[in-house]
Structures are given as C-alpha cells and as structure tokens.
Amino acid sequence: MATPPRNPSKAGSMMPSSISSSSRQSFKNETDYKNNLISLLISRSAHVQRHEDKNENYIPDMSLAINGGEWWIEVKYCKKSPTSLTAIPHYTTGQRDWLIQRGKNGAGKAYLLVGLPDCDLLIHHSQLIRLHDLPLSTVKKFGRMFEDLTAVARYIVERRGR
Numbered sequence: 001m002a003t004p005p006r007n008p009s010k011a012g013s014m015m016p017s018s019i020s021s022s023s024r025q026s027f028k029n030e031t032d033y034k035n036n037l038i039s040l041l042i043s044r045s046a047h048v049q050r051h052e053d054k055n056e057n058y059i060p061d062m063s064l065a066i067n068g069g070e071w072w073i074e075v076k077y078c079k080k081s082p083t084s085l086t087a088i089p090h091y092t093t094g095q096r097d098w099l100i101q102r103g104k105n106g107a108g109k110a111y112l113l114v115g116l117p118d119c120d121l122l123i124h125h126s127q128l129i130r131l132h133d134l135p136l137s138t139v140k141k142f143g144r145m146f147e148d149l150t151a152v153a154r155y156i157v158e159r160r161g162r
Contacts, residue, residue: 033077040153058094077115120146
C-alpha cells in the first residue's frame with residue numbers, strides 16, 4: 001500500500017463544508033462534464049484544445065493555455081464515488097504515467113480532474129503515484145476539492161503561469 005504525501009497543508013480545499021451533494025449539478029456523462037468545463041474555460045479567455053486521438057495512447061483529454069500558463073488535464077466523471085483512483089472507470093496506469101512525466105518534464109501543470117457526486121477533485125501530477133491505491137477519502141485530503149466546475153475554472157484562471 002502506498003503512503004500518503006507528507007505535507008497535507010499544501011492541499012487546500014476550495015469547498016465550503018456546507019455544500020451538499022444534492023445541490024451539485026449532475027451531468028449525463030463524462031463528455032457532458034468535460035464540455036461544461038471547456039465552455040467555462042473558454043468564457044474566461046482560455047485557449048482550449050481537446051486531445052481525443054485514437055492514434056496516441058494516454059494523452060490527456062485536454063490542454064489549455066491561459067495568462068501565460070499551460071495545463072494538461074485528464075478528465076473523469078463518476079456518477080458514484082469510486083473506492084480509489086484505480087477504481088475510476090477508464091482511468092489507466094498509462095494515463096497516470098503520462099501526466100506524471102509531462103508534469104515533471106514540462107511546465108508542471110498536469111492534473112487529473114475527477115467529477116464526483118459530492119465535489120470536483122483536482123489532483124496534481126506529483127500526487128498521483130502516492131495516492132493511486134489509497135482510499136478516496138484519503139485522496140480527497142491531498143487533492144483540491146471544489147464545489148462545482150465554475151470554481152475549478154476560476155482556480156485554473158487565477159493560477160496563471162504559477
């Protein structure tokens with residue numbers, strides 16, 4: 001079993017404790033979830049590119065550039081909370097490894113975004129290997145939790161080139 005990261009203080013939560021999963025927007029499927037995020041980012045002047053290429057293995061669903069920063073994001077949507085990252089449907093070790101390598105060798109902004117019934121969870125590439133097999137309740141402590149996709153888009157825009 002992997003050990004969790006040592007510094008949980010770096011993983012701030014953007015989600016008020018009063019939010020309930022019943023007030024969250026639900027989506028038909030992962031494509032609907034991703035399209036909503038893309039629309040929110042474009043409305044904030046991000047240049048977004050989808051990467052749904054059957055010829056290239058493991059490349060994330062989207063990349064974007066905004067305010068001098070570039071991001072790579074693998075998007076997953078789960079109508080039911082998985083027990084761990086390994087239990088997310090269609091999330092592969094190859095996708096995880098791609099994010100880790102791009103994050104290490106690129107601009108450092110490679111993320112897994114998971115839409116869950118109770119929050120949107122954004123996980124930095126540097127946390128993925130350590131959190132891979134841990135229970136979702138532990139993963140949430142080390143990722144960034146947001147109440148909705150609008151908050152995710154706002155966070156990305158405000159992060160700029162950092």
